[in-house]
Amino acid sequence: MTIVRFAPSPTGYLHVGGARTALFNWLYARNTGGKFILRIEDTDAKRSTQTATQAILDGLTWLGLDWDDGPYFQSERMSIYQKYAQKLIDENKAYYCTCSVDELDEQKKQAVSIGRAAGYDGRCRDTGAKQGVLRFKTPDGNTVFYDLFRDKFEFENSLIGDFVLVRSDGTPTYNFTCAVDDALMGMTHVIRGDDHIPNTPKQLMIFAALGFNPPKFGHLPLILGTDKSPLSKRHGAVSVMAYQEQGFLPEAMVNYLALLGWSTSDSQQLFSREEMIEKFSLKRITKNPAVFDMEKLQWMNGVYIKQAKPEELASLCKKLQKEETEGTEETKNIQLEEIIKLYQGRIKVLPELYSLADFFFSSEIHIPEEICQEILFKDGVQETLTETKNVLSALEMFDPVTIEEAIRTLAERLGIKAGDIIHPLRAVLTGKKVSPGIFEVCALLGQERVVQRLNATIER
RNA sequence: GUCCCCAUUGACUAGGGGUUAGGUCACCACCCUUUCAAGGUGGCGGCGGGGGUUCAAAUCCCCCUGGGGACGCCA
Incomplete structure (x- = not known):
């Protein structure tokens, strides 16, 4: 039976390089049906701390790298x-x-x-x-x-x-x-x-x-920063847990780390955990050092977010959000999942949700001057918005299909393009030039808030 | 100073004597489209240099260059 180990010294957090080492050992143990042992090398009492030990354990746990034996402490x-x-x-x-x-x-x-x-x-x-x-x-x-x-x-x-x-x-x-x-x-x-x-x-x-x-x-081989020097704080986060805080998913992190020095003959990029274990092989580990590429990690995280279940993302978001969001408990809980559905194909890291979808979380929205000038103050827009408000407030159903139908019919009646309604409407509802599909946004915002925001703008 | 490691596009890599040097991220263009993403299609871009070996070298050997590591009563 193969027996491998990860043997960090508890002098700091679990960093990216250590995590990759742990991952390869873990993958090898799982691939061969062997044993993965965790051993804490704390013989230097001056530098070892309990906090660091915990940080390492937390990091491994977050990544899902479970150990079969240990942790052993050399100090014991x-x-x-x-x-x-x-x-x-x-x-x-x-x-x-x-x-x-x-x-x-x-x-x-x-x-x-x-x-x-x-x-x-x-x-x-x-x-x-x-x-x-x-x-x-x-x-x-x-x-x-x-x-x-x-x-x-x-x-x-x-x-x-x-x-x-x-x-x-x-x-x-x-x-x-x-x-x-x-x-x-x-x-x-x-x-x-x-x-x-x-x-x-x-x-x-x-x-x-x-x-x-x-x-x-x-x-x-080592993992390097973008300037090819060993990965360090200068290159951004080196602590694995910092990636959790930044809204990366452990699956994405593991997948990305696995590709730093290991590959399959067909250069497959995305692996489920099981697939990774099955395909892992020491023979396919490269000996040249790899540069840690944030862009690719972000891309991969985006892929994992897109594939994730909305309710799982919602619970992760709630853990992450701390005090950065406003809004009622109600919006948070009831709508968060629906909001996530609208955004999971568009974000790379979880916290992006809160900047892109801020208009869902607050009752008052601010429309930047630039957008007013560019979109709302153009000739005829106020009239269009008034018409839009009348149409939308009269709807009995407020689902995306009904809303779309109403808007397109209105455009036809006014002899303008649907886009001429949609863009101002987006600006009014979101305070932004970009958003998910406007009909979905309307539906999720709810008739009341949509009409309210339209009124607020028209009255100005 | 001594010892050691590494070298395929901007990045991760496949390929390991005969390939139009393949895939992925990023980048660019186009398609789709209410915007942004996503998705689809296409494109840009590479074997660090010099010597060998060989009919044939990205691939094997040597040197150079470049990058990195180690030389602790740290791990």
């Missing part, structure tokens, strides 16, 4: 790491080092100045010290592995140096805990960002020293 597994550290000491595969930070800096500076690798040179190997940091006794030779997505990697061990396993305060470091846990938890594949490539030989050496069988490693 200290005795395990201690045990293995002792084992390495006993077997003479690790030793204590008492070099000071200054000394280390100096040594590094020197090494670099003479063109040598910057790793620790192992000068404390034979001092027999009983305290300080515990360092791994990096063996001679090379460490080789075959990456799942790339070719062969070969590292010269001497360039890596004797790295730290346990800090002087007794807490273990990343490379050590990661290797121990990946071994103990039975990981078959480790899929992670390619910023971890330099760590892999270290972990491989730990596996070997401890007598564990290593998993297969695959390193995912």
